[in-house]
Amino acid sequence: MFNRSFSISRLPGFTTIAILVFVMLYLPIAMLVVFSFNSGTSVAIWEGFTLEWYPRAWANEQVKDATIRSLIIASTASVIATIVATMAALATTRRKQTRGQTFVYILINQPLMVPEIVTAVALLIFFASIKVATGYQGLGYLITAHAAFCIPFAYLPIRARLEGMDLTLETAAADLYATPWQTFRYVTLPLVMPGAIAGLMLAFVTSLDDVVITLFVKSAGQDTLPTYMLAQIRRAVTTEVNAISTLLLGLTVIMLTAFFLLTRKRN
Amino acid sequence: MSTDSDRLERQRNRNGWLLSTPALVLLAFGATGPLLIMFVYSFLEPGKYGNVIWEFSTKAWFNVFVQRDIFDGTLSPADAHLTILWRSVKLSLMTTIFTFIVGFPTAWFIATRPPRMRTLLLFLITIPFWTNLLIRTFAINQIIRNEGLLNTLLLKLGIINEPLLIIYSDFAVFIGMTYVYLPLMVLPLFASIDRFDMRLVEAGYDLYASRWQVLKRVIVPIVKPGIISGSILVFIPSLGAYVTPRILGGGRNMMIGNFIELQFGQGRNWPLGAALSVILLLIVAVALVVYVRFANRGDSNV
Amino acid sequence: MSAQDGVEARNARKVYGTGQEKVVALDNVSIVIKRGEFFTLLGPSGCGKTTLLRLIAGFETPTSGTILLDGTDITYDPPNKRPVNTVFQSYALFPHLTVAQNIGFGLEMRGHAKAEVDSTVEEMLALVRMESMADRKPTQLSGGQQQRVALARALAPQPKVLLLDEPLSALDLKLRKEMQSELKRLQLETGITFIFVTHDQEEALTMSDRIGVMKSGSLLQVGSPREIYTRPADRFVASFIGETNFLTGVLGKDAITLDAGGTLPLGASTQAKSGSKVTASIRPEQIRVIETDAPGSLPATVTESVYFGTDSHCHFALADGTEVVVRLQSPASGDVGLSRGQNVFLRFEPGALMVLEDQA
Ligand SMILES: Nc1ncnc2c1ncn2[C@@H]1O[C@H](COP(=O)(O)OP(=O)(O)OP(=O)(O)O)[C@@H](O)[C@H]1O
Numbered sequence: 001m002f003n004r005s006f007s008i009s010r011l012p013g014f015t016t017i018a019i020l021v022f023v024m025l026y027l028p029i030a031m032l033v034v035f036s037f038n039s040g041t042s043v044a045i046w047e048g049f050t051l052e053w054y055p056r057a058w059a060n061e062q063v064k065d066a067t068i069r070s071l072i073i074a075s076t077a078s079v080i081a082t083i084v085a086t087m088a089a090l091a092t093t094r095r096k097q098t099r100g101q102t103f104v105y106i107l108i109n110q111p112l113m114v115p116e117i118v119t120a121v122a123l124l125i126f127f128a129s130i131k132v133a134t135g136y137q138g139l140g141y142l143i144t145a146h147a148a149f150c151i152p153f154a155y156l157p158i159r160a161r162l163e164g165m166d167l168t169l170e171t172a173a174a175d176l177y178a179t180p181w182q183t184f185r186y187v188t189l190p191l192v193m194p195g196a197i198a199g200l201m202l203a204f205v206t207s208l209d210d211v212v213i214t215l216f217v218k219s220a221g222q223d224t225l226p227t228y229m230l231a232q233i234r235r236a237v238t239t240e241v242n243a244i245s246t247l248l249l250g251l252t253v254i255m256l257t258a259f260f261l262l263t264r265k266r267n
Numbered sequence: 268m269s270t271d272s273d274r275l276e277r278q279r280n281r282n283g284w285l286l287s288t289p290a291l292v293l294l295a296f297g298a299t300g301p302l303l304i305m306f307v308y309s310f311l312e313p314g315k316y317g318n319v320i321w322e323f324s325t326k327a328w329f330n331v332f333v334q335r336d337i338f339d340g341t342l343s344p345a346d347a348h349l350t351i352l353w354r355s356v357k358l359s360l361m362t363t364i365f366t367f368i369v370g371f372p373t374a375w376f377i378a379t380r381p382p383r384m385r386t387l388l389l390f391l392i393t394i395p396f397w398t399n400l401l402i403r404t405f406a407i408n409q410i411i412r413n414e415g416l417l418n419t420l421l422l423k424l425g426i427i428n429e430p431l432l433i434i435y436s437d438f439a440v441f442i443g444m445t446y447v448y449l450p451l452m453v454l455p456l457f458a459s460i461d462r463f464d465m466r467l468v469e470a471g472y473d474l475y476a477s478r479w480q481v482l483k484r485v486i487v488p489i490v491k492p493g494i495i496s497g498s499i500l501v502f503i504p505s506l507g508a509y510v511t512p513r514i515l516g517g518g519r520n521m522m523i524g525n526f527i528e529l530q531f532g533q534g535r536n537w538p539l540g541a542a543l544s545v546i547l548l549l550i551v552a553v554a555l556v557v558y559v560r561f562a563n564r565g566d567s568n569v
Numbered sequence: 570m571s572a573q574d575g576v577e578a579r580n581a582r583k584v585y586g587t588g589q590e591k592v593v594a595l596d597n598v599s600i601v602i603k604r605g606e607f608f609t610l611l612g613p614s615g616c617g618k619t620t621l622l623r624l625i626a627g628f629e630t631p632t633s634g635t636i637l638l639d640g641t642d643i644t645y646d647p648p649n650k651r652p653v654n655t656v657f658q659s660y661a662l663f664p665h666l667t668v669a670q671n672i673g674f675g676l677e678m679r680g681h682a683k684a685e686v687d688s689t690v691e692e693m694l695a696l697v698r699m700e701s702m703a704d705r706k707p708t709q710l711s712g713g714q715q716q717r718v719a720l721a722r723a724l725a726p727q728p729k730v731l732l733l734d735e736p737l738s739a740l741d742l743k744l745r746k747e748m749q750s751e752l753k754r755l756q757l758e759t760g761i762t763f764i765f766v767t768h769d770q771e772e773a774l775t776m777s778d779r780i781g782v783m784k785s786g787s788l789l790q791v792g793s794p795r796e797i798y799t800r801p802a803d804r805f806v807a808s809f810i811g812e813t814n815f816l817t818g819v820l821g822k823d824a825i826t827l828d829a830g831g832t833l834p835l836g837a838s839t840q841a842k843s844g845s846k847v848t849a850s851i852r853p854e855q856i857r858v859i860e861t862d863a864p865g866s867l868p869a870t871v872t873e874s875v876y877f878g879t880d881s882h883c884h885f886a887l888a889d890g891t892e893v894v895v896r897l898q899s900p901a902s903g904d905v906g907l908s909r910g911q912n913v914f915l916r917f918e919p920g921a922l923m924v925l926e927d928q929a
């Protein structure tokens with residue numbers, strides 16, 4: 001008799017659908033990467049392998065500017081977001097839940113709940129009047145906006161880390177004559193650090209990827225890499241965009257792998 | 268003694284607020300505060316070249332739903348706005364449902380793998396989640412555009428004679444949104460399936476349920492909280508989608524996000540844009556309330 | 570009743586994992602469980618009891634071998650096609666359904682009419698005395714109540730065989746005793762074959778028609794509680810079911826010459842050759858303590874006396890140092906009157922000494 005073994009956890013068609021989903025999820029991205037090495041400009045017909053699009057993209061002044069601007073904004077905003085998120089996380093965890101804390105918690109997570117386009121429009125309105133009033137046109141607006149929407153991404157891993165932490169460690173330090181500052185510096189901070197680094201990376205990736213809010217907040221000539229790419233995609237598809245995308249993709253994968261390893265070690 | 272501990276408690280609270288202040292200030296300037304200003308703007312007169320004139324007016328709100336004919340001044344429903352609103356809701360619902368249909372088997376598959384395989388698959392789902400939305404939409408664009416991979420392949424194989432006109436349609440937007448928001452459905456579904464007790468499935472089969480009955484009568488009711496979370500997580504960003512409809516829908520197949528942008532660009536009607544944004548926010552709020560209701564009811568079951 | 574009526578496993582073997590992680594959970598187990606029998610599987614943790622139940626329920630298929638029900642091969646039948654129901658160790662009640670819906674689930678899935686389902690549910694609720702809880706959710710029930718619902722749910726579709734995997738292990742002692750008699754009553758009333766898994770040897774002895782003792786994936790002995798207790802097949806069974814003393818010696822004709830001195834008669838004949846070295850066992854309650862020497866008794870020294878409430882366990886050392894435990898009923902004072910170092914004699918009840926067949 002041939003084996004018709006019955007598996008409890010298998011449901012008909014589920015495996016097929018799941019495999020198809022994984023294929024469909026990665027096929028378009030894989031094609032994007034593959035065609036960034038295409039010597040022709042088509043995104044469908046392979047004409048031979050080349051690396052030329054990468055140096056060519058970098059030679060483009062606009063790309064170079066946008067990249068540098070993106071990196072400046074992402075690093076400044078993510079550092080600010082992580083610092084303020086760490087402070088807020090210290091204030092909102094490991095103690096009795098009060099109304100005030102719930103309020104803080106909701107405010108911090110607000111950027112996750114409001115559609116990006118709405119925040120973008122609201123910021124456009126708000127910053128427009130400030131721009132008129134002060135005449136300042138610099139990157140400050142973008143950095144403020146990015147730092148704000150990065151806060152929840154930085155906050156969540158830090159909070160998770162703090163919640164898993166042993167409260168008695170701090171009490172023990174205080175018992176050993178450490179001042180509150182010393183306790184923070186030598187006990188709390190080192191323990192929070194992995195969470196803060198994880199938060200920093202998530203915030204960095206989030207900021208680097210943002211399109212919508214940047215598009216509405218930026219002043220003329222303040223393109224970041226994503227807004228530059230959006231404009232290019234609209235005009236004509238260029239293999240140059242494939243090359244930039246591939247690089248961004250690589251950066252994301254590296255950051256995420258690091259993030260996974262960092263948070264995994266904890267368990 | 269008690270006054271001492273009270274004082275300590277009060278001081279901790281004060282320190283708590285002090286520590287939270289920088290985050291709150293930043294959020295007040297960079298997120299929450301501007302929403303309130305936007306609400307105010309929806310009650311002002313549009314300026315001729317954009318921006319607003321500081322004069323109270325309910326015209327924007329009126330215009331969201333009703334339009335006045337330019338020639339005879341008669342009132343009629345603002346079809347254009349309602350069409351766009353309806354398209355946004357329809358596409359978002361379709362996206363939510365379809366991501367569920369394919370996301371559920373995927374989450375189930377991941378949750379039933381051995382531990383190491385499971386971590387890997389979960390990681391594979393997470394990468395697209397954190398990958399630039401623009402890049403992912405762009406990747407889809409390259410597949411379905413007229414001279415894209417799909418059409419080139421089908422033409423070469425002789426299956427079709429003319430390229431399929433997929434891009435710049437509602438269908439393209441639907442494909443794109445399903446693609447970009449799928450991880451948001453799979454992750455919460457996975458979380459609740461992972462907590463699910465497989466012995467309940469065994470109990471179901473033991474009591475003569477077929478596979479379909481086990482799915483419908485045992486699994487789905489129990490993982491409902493995950494289904495609701497996933498649906499909310501997909502529905503909200505779909506409704507506010509801007510990048511995906513812009514790249515895949517073209518100028519004609521706008522969603523509400525694109526229409527709002529238009530009011531701040533060529534439309535030069537900031538109050539209308541602000542009013543539409545408030546409406547979008549309201550729909551999201553309703554969705555969230557429904558979510559909280561459902562999620563709580565789910566809790567009392569389990 | 571034909572010979573094949575009931576559940577049968579033929580050379581059932583189950584191997585989990587591969588390579589280094591390979592575990593042989595069941596090693597060619599063959600057994601026949603008769604219709605209407607209360608059969609208990611007993612054995613230490615990890616010996617394969619649950620695995621055998623899962624093969625019978627259909628949650629797993631054997632690596633090799635067959636499972637038969639009333640003579641028909643059901644090895645590859647899915648669980649929803651087998652007239653076999655399970656009472657899970659963790660109960661596995663559906664958390665989203667009420668007690669009544671849980672109990673009616675099986676009948677509903679089999680497509681019975683609503684009225685019929687309802688009346689059977691009523692009946693089952695009465696059977697397990699849970700009428701007043703019909704509309705509660707499982708989380709609102711105590712452990713014992715959940716256990717009853719699980720039982721009612723498994724009985725409602727009137728299966729041919731009911732599998733119970735340590736159903737009482739989560740209950741406290743008092744409730745456990747109550748449920749034991751309840752289970753026995755239900756089994757007699759319904760006439761359904763019960764295959765019951767437990768760790769608890771006392772539970773096994775009091776409830777079962779027959780017991781199967783398992784160890785590391787194999788069945789060591791199958792028999793009635795009396796057979797298992799009085800004629801254990803080997804050292805493992807003897808020590809797993811109740812306490813026992815092991816004595817070594819040389820086999821003579823219907824008697825054994827102990828290494829500790831003395832020659833004692835045997836209770837039953839043995840296959841072991843006369844003149845070979847053997848191990849014999851005797852239960853602690855089958856030994857008497859006497860003050861003076863008598864035929865068939867051995868000198869011993871008291872080493873320890875432990876009070877257990879209704880009885881006390883006294884430890885003795887024989888002449889060669891072999892330790893022997895004797896169970897004595899505690900007198901009213903609680904003191905059995907034996908002090909450490911005291912020299913006494915132990916008289917073995919005639920015929921109580923058994924030679925173990927495995928002499929490994
Ligand atoms: N799904 C599985 N994968 C791998 N090994 C398993 C699996 N299920 C059981 N085993 C192994 O098979 C052996 C027998 O397990 P089984 O659950 O049948 O024991 P048991 O007698 O029921 O024990 P317990 O009294 O602790 O419930 C054990 O060594 C166990 O580790």
Ligand SMILES: [Mg+2]
Nearest residue numbers: 618619620734
């Ligand atoms: Mg077991």
